[in-house]
Amino acid sequence: MISGRVLVAGEAIGDALVTHDALSFWGGYDFQTGEIIDKHHPLAGICAAGRILAVPFSKGSSTTTAVLLEAVRAGTAPAAIVTTGPDAFFALASIVADVMYGKPFPVIALEAADFALLRTGERLRIDASGVISRSE
Amino acid sequence: MADGECGPAQALAMSILVRMADVYDAAELMDISQAHIDSTIYLGNATLEFAERLASLGARVAVPTSLNVSGVDECGWKDWAVKPEWAAKAARQMLAYERMGAVPMWTCAPYQTHMRPVFGQQIAWGESNAIAFANSVIGARTERYPDLLDICCAITGRVPAVGLHLTENRRGELLLRLDGVPAALQQDDQFFAVLGHLVGKLAGDHIPVIDGITSSPAEDQLKAFAAAAASSGRVALFHMVGVTPEAPTLEAAFQGHAGLKSCATRMEVTTINITVADLRAARRELTTADGRELDMVILGSPHFSLAEFSRLVPLVAGRHAHPRVKFLITSSRLMKERAHETGVLEPIVSFGAQITLDTCILASPMLPPEIRTLMTNSAKYAYYAPSLLNTRVTFGSLADCVRSAVEGRVVRDETPWQSA
Numbered sequence: 001m002i003s004g005r006v007l008v009a010g011e012a013i014g015d016a017l018v019t020h021d022a023l024s025f026w027g028g029y030d031f032q033t034g035e036i037i038d039k040h041h042p043l044a045g046i047c048a049a050g051r052i053l054a055v056p057f058s059k060g061s062s063t064t065t066a067v068l069l070e071a072v073r074a075g076t077a078p079a080a081i082v083t084t085g086p087d088a089f090f091a092l093a094s095i096v097a098d099v100m101y102g103k104p105f106p107v108i109a110l111e112a113a114d115f116a117l118l119r120t121g122e123r124l125r126i127d128a129s130g131v132i133s134r135s136e
Numbered sequence: 137m138a139d140g141e142c143g144p145a146q147a148l149a150m151s152i153l154v155r156m157a158d159v160y161d162a163a164e165l166m167d168i169s170q171a172h173i174d175s176t177i178y179l180g181n182a183t184l185e186f187a188e189r190l191a192s193l194g195a196r197v198a199v200p201t202s203l204n205v206s207g208v209d210e211c212g213w214k215d216w217a218v219k220p221e222w223a224a225k226a227a228r229q230m231l232a233y234e235r236m237g238a239v240p241m242w243t244c245a246p247y248q249t250h251m252r253p254v255f256g257q258q259i260a261w262g263e264s265n266a267i268a269f270a271n272s273v274i275g276a277r278t279e280r281y282p283d284l285l286d287i288c289c290a291i292t293g294r295v296p297a298v299g300l301h302l303t304e305n306r307r308g309e310l311l312l313r314l315d316g317v318p319a320a321l322q323q324d325d326q327f328f329a330v331l332g333h334l335v336g337k338l339a340g341d342h343i344p345v346i347d348g349i350t351s352s353p354a355e356d357q358l359k360a361f362a363a364a365a366a367s368s369g370r371v372a373l374f375h376m377v378g379v380t381p382e383a384p385t386l387e388a389a390f391q392g393h394a395g396l397k398s399c400a401t402r403m404e405v406t407t408i409n410i411t412v413a414d415l416r417a418a419r420r421e422l423t424t425a426d427g428r429e430l431d432m433v434i435l436g437s438p439h440f441s442l443a444e445f446s447r448l449v450p451l452v453a454g455r456h457a458h459p460r461v462k463f464l465i466t467s468s469r470l471m472k473e474r475a476h477e478t479g480v481l482e483p484i485v486s487f488g489a490q491i492t493l494d495t496c497i498l499a500s501p502m503l504p505p506e507i508r509t510l511m512t513n514s515a516k517y518a519y520y521a522p523s524l525l526n527t528r529v530t531f532g533s534l535a536d537c538v539r540s541a542v543e544g545r546v547v548r549d550e551t552p553w554q555s556a
Contacts, residue, residue, distance in 0.1 A: 007159050014191045022370060027498070027520040031180070039424070040368075057341055059370035062174040062262040064280035066183050071181040085341070089282045090452075091159040095152055096284045100186060 004112040006130035007086055008094040011104035013135050014079035017051040019043050024060025024120065025067040034076035050107045053078035058089040063087045068093035072103050080106040080126050084115045108132065138299035145195035147178040149288035150402075153296070156285060162296030168411035169199040170253055174247050174262025175283040177499050178207030178226035178232050185451075186284060187232035191293070201238040204263045205439075205495045206230045209502070212492055216502035226263070238290065243468035245359065247274060248367035253380055258301055260289035262451035264372075264440045265516065271373040273358045275381040277301050281373035285471075292393045300373055302476040306382060307391035308375050308405070310339060314348030315409035322396040324552040326419065327531035329374025329515040331410070332361035334418035338408055345389040347377045356444055363438050364515035403495035416553060422518040428545040430530070431507040433457075433537045434521075436466035437496055437514040444534075445475040447481050451538040457488030458544030462507070465489055499526050511540050 018093035021042055023029070024098075028038035034049025047073075058064050068090070071077035077097075081090045084107045086116050119126075125135040142150075157165060160288075178184060202533045207226030208218060234240050238314035240248055246261075247269050253259050253276035261267050261278040262285075270276045288297050299305055312335060314322075321327060335344050353361070357389065358379070365371035383389035390405065404545040435444075445467075457463040465484070467475075472491055475481040490512075497503055498520050512518055518531045532540070536548045 023247065024367075027524045037523050040421075040519070044523075057370065059336075060367055062267070062280070062282045062286070063177050063179070065284050066175065066177065066179050069284065070180045070182040073412075081533050084351050085211075086159060086161070088156065088159055088280075088285075092152075092156060092282050092285045095159075096186065099148070099152060100182070100189070 001131060001133040002106040002110065002117060003129070003131045004082070004110035004114065005086065005106040007091040007109055009105050009128050010080070010104055011125045011128055012080035012106050014050055014052040014053060014124065016054060016118055016120055016122045016124050017043065017048050018054040019117045020056060023055050024058065024061035024064055024081065026061035026101060028060070028065035028136065029067050031067050031069065031071040031074050031076055034071065040118060048078045049076040050079050052080045052124050054082040054115065056084045057087045064089050065093040065096070067098055069100070072097040072105065073101060080108065082108045082110060082115070082118065082132065083114045085109055123129050143194055145190055145193035146291055148190065148194070148260070149194060149291040152285065152288045152515045153292055153294060157296040158538070160296040160298040162298045164297050164436045165294040166258065166297040166301060168199060168258045168260045168289060168292060168295050170199055170251070170257065170259040171197065171286060172204060172261040173201060173233060173238060173265055173286050174204045175287045176230065176242070177197045177283065178229040184225055184229045186283065187229045190234040190287065191235045193217035195236045195291050197237045197290040199290060200251065201290045202241050202249070202251045203233055203238050205244050205499050206242055207495060207500050209492045209494045209500065213388040213500070213502065217504040218500060218502050222501060236291070241468060241470060243470070245441065248441050256304055258449060260286055260295050262286035265359070265371050268366045268374065268414065269359055271300055272362060272375065272380050280370070291379035306373060307393060308345035308389040309342035311345050311405050311407040312338060312344050312346050314408060315410050315411050317410065317412055317415065319350045321412065321552055322349065325535065326513065326531070328353055328362040329364050329513065330415055330419045330422070332364025333368045333422060333515045333519070334345065334410065334414060335374065336365035336367060336371050339369050339371050341370055343373050343375070344371065344373045345383065345386070347386055347471070347498065349376055351381055353379060354443070355442055359438055360515065364459070367519040380455045390546060413531065419553060422515055423529065424522045424548070425509050425528035425530045429509045430461055430511055430540055430544065430546050431509045432462040432464060433508050433541045434464050434497055434512045434517055435514065435537065437498070437516040440465050440467040440471060442471055445471070445480045445484060449480050451535055452484055452487035455538070455540040455542050457486060460544050461541050463487065463489045463541045464492060466492045467490045469493050497521070511537055511546060513537055
């Protein structure tokens, strides 16, 4: 069980998808399908919809937030995003998804050492206080 | 203000801003005097609904505000594969932001217009390349603002007082030193775009300081560098020693903290050397095509400037693009008009170039499916086009791009990169 700083509160359950490479959602995420499409990225070709996406931070385009908002509206967004350190882009997308559609997703910032404990494929539960635990 | 005393749009924008102030851990908000809005890019119903919600609530920008590229070339989209429904919705999104009182210049290079900010000015800019340019090349001060937040800053005239708005957060954090990179290679047309691509990858979430530049880069070379570093990485501010305004010296770039001589507050700074081999590898990464096939040359990410139009003229003089190859330049209405007025547009159009305004090939679904292989001198186009457009790209110099367009196949002069 690990806990982080809650940037946007919420609850989620999903399979972890973990990367140590930053990601731009514009040019990196297809909001029609939830697939990661950045051909430079190790997760290229993998679907992140409904998963708990652990990505250290956003990079690249300012439009990352708009792609995430479209994904929330289309039902193809990750169930939650977990980062190392606070990432304003992911938090903003979730806040606007709340304002526009009443559908925020949890955004949790972890210490790097805690982030390093996450493994792809683990079924995780995030609670409203930012505690991340393995879900049976 | 969040209570609605200034109107529902301001209240909505302020409520988002206040929640973001918590995210940023900001103790207070501060004033800005200019904004640049990247939220103009139409992606689908959500971006349109957000824009029209704000507009319908009567949103007005509180500070001079420029508008970034949109999702459609309002006058030219019918020449391309843009679907009418897309064009109509993208145009509605443009109208929504225009109604808020922002200046409809529709360009990702607002720093090359009359709305260029000045050194030290507090601004809220979206658009990754413009953020990096404004902070680094001009010395204006903006956080790395995302779409949907930039407009909230413009409507309220306020931002969380954090990050790159504050002097102490603008000091260099990582030293990238050119190691044995010859002056001749630094003069090459592709050098700054390639270096930017590499720096973006190396910098992580740190502010990079680049030392060892021996040339005096032109503004458009710094523009290419900024756009590349903000595509491959998250660079919102860089310091180039002896080049950018907050880095007259190495010591200044680190605000004295990495002083190599007498500074009492000396700190350890991670240093990475950049060699010719590193640059060659970075340049290779920008090319994802393997053959010599060529469907289109694409220039202008960020939007082509008057100086770039002018530099193209002697290269295209007396030549014609191959009938099988499209030659497209993406730019702004303002730059096209200036290019026309100064006489540099005509020879470029005679060569066979087409000009797309207001948007670019990445932001508007304009390319027909038969266009599979691109060539460009833009590291930003080279980075994003393979993923966004499923095209293959060859990266080359401006002269390579012109020559390839004429010959109808990819041709690159490798001399500067082989002999270095």
